[in-house]
Amino acid sequence: MPDRETTVARLRELVEDFVARRDWHQFHTPKNLAMSLAIEAAELMEHFQWLTAEQSCAVVGEPKKLAEVSEELADVLCYALAMANELGIDLSAAIQAKLAKNEQKYPADQYRGRFGPDDPNTAGR
Amino acid sequence: MPDRETTVARLRELVEDFVARRDWHQFHTPKNLAMSLAIEAAELMEHFQWLTAEQSCAVVGEPKKLAEVSEELADVLCYALAMANELGIDLSAAIQAKLAKNEQKYPADQYRGRFGPDDPNTAGR
C-alpha cells in the first residue's frame, strides 16, 4: 500500500487500531505525544549528527542506512498521526493551510535560492 | 481536501512544488531537514510545556490553542514529507513496516495498559 494509493485517513486508522488494542490512549495525552514526537525526531537527527552535508545526501544510495532512516521517520509520523487522532486534527487540511500561509510569507520570486532574510549568501541583495 | 480523500503522494507533491518553485532543494540536505524537523517538534512541544496532563487533553476543546497546535504539527509534517522527497522514501510503506515490527515487539496481550517493561504502575506483574 504505497503513498500513491494510501490516504492519510487510512494511516490514522492503522495507528488508532494499534493504540486501541493495547489500551494506550491513557498514555497518549497531547503532552506525552509531543514529547514522544520530539524524541523520535532526535533519533532521526542522530543518523546525520556527524555527517557533512554531502555525506548526508549520499545516504540516498546506502540501502542499510536508508532503511534505518526510514524507520525513524516512520516513528515520527506514527506519533504525529496519534496526536491527530487524539486532538481530532485533519492533517491534510492543516498542511494545505500552512503551505498557503507560507506562500504569502515566502513569495517565490523573493525567496528563490534564499532560505530567509538572514541568508549570508544573499545578504547583499 | 480532507484526510479521507488525500493520499500521502498528493501531500508530497504539494511540498515538492513549494520547494522547487523557490529553488530550495539546495538547502534540503537530509541533515538540514532532520534538524528542521526536530526544531518544529520542539515548537509543538512548547505548547504543552507547563501544562498538566489534564490541561494538555483539554486543548481539544480550545479552538484557538488547537489551531496553533495544528499549525505546528503541519510544520513537522512538511519537513517529514520533504525528507521523504529528498531520500525517495515511501512513507506509507515505512509506517506499515514499523507498525508490523512493533506488533511483534509489543504483543497486544502483554502490553495492554502498560507502556513498557518499566511501567511503574505494573512493575509487580
Place this chain on the structure above:
Amino acid sequence: MPDRETTVARLRELVEDFVARRDWHQFHTPKNLAMSLAIEAAELMEHFQWLTAEQSCAVVGEPKKLAEVSEELADVLCYALAMANELGIDLSAAIQAKLAKNEQKYPADQYRGRFGPDDPNTAGR
C-alpha cells in the same frame, strides 16, 4: 571535585582536553554541537517520557534511575561546554546576564505561582 569546589573554567578544561587528545575539533562545528546537544537533551527527556508528573519527581529516590538521568545530564553539559570552548563564550557571564533579563521579564511579585501569562490556573487574575 564537587560543584562546591569546581569552577566552570575547570570543567571547560576537562572537555577541551578530551576533545583535543582525539583531534575532534574538526567535528565540533557549532552546527554539529547544537545538534548533539539537542540529541542528548532528547535522551534525557526519554527517561521521563511516559511518567506522570508525580512519577518523575519520585526519581529522586530511585538510585538506579537517578544515575542514568545524571549521566544524560552530563552528556548535555559536555556539549554545552564544548560549544562554549569553540565559540569563546563565558557561560557564567551568559547565565548571570540571562537571569538579570528574566528578572525584568518575569517580576517576582507578578509571576509568583504562575508560569506565564497563559497559565490556565491563574487566567482569571
Place this chain on the structure above:
Amino acid sequence: MPDRETTVARLRELVEDFVARRDWHQFHTPKNLAMSLAIEAAELMEHFQWLTAEQSCAVVGEPKKLAEVSEELADVLCYALAMANELGIDLSAAIQAKLAKNEQKYPADQYRGRFGPDDPNTAGR
C-alpha cells in the same frame, strides 16, 4: 563573575534563588524541566539550521549572532542547573564520571580524527 572564578554551586544557587522567589518549584518537575531543556536546545539549534558548517564556525566573529547564541546556551544551562537542584545531582561529579567512561569507550589512540566506528572518512582503516 567569569567562568574562571565561578563555581557550579554558585550558579546553582543563583537559579535556585530565581525559582524560589517565584514559587516555581511546583512547575519544576523533572519531566517539565527535561521538556524545557529540549525546547531551549532546539532554539539554540535554530541559529545554525540553514548555515553551512563553515558559516556556523564564522559565528565566532559575528558579535550580534554570538550574543544571541550565548543567550540560548544560557537558557539551556539554567534548566540543567534547575534539574540538578530538583534531583540533587552533583553536576561536576557527573561530568567527570562521564568523561572517565568515555575515555574507556573512545580510547584516544583509536579515535584520533574519527568520530566513531561509522565515520565514512575512515571506514577503510
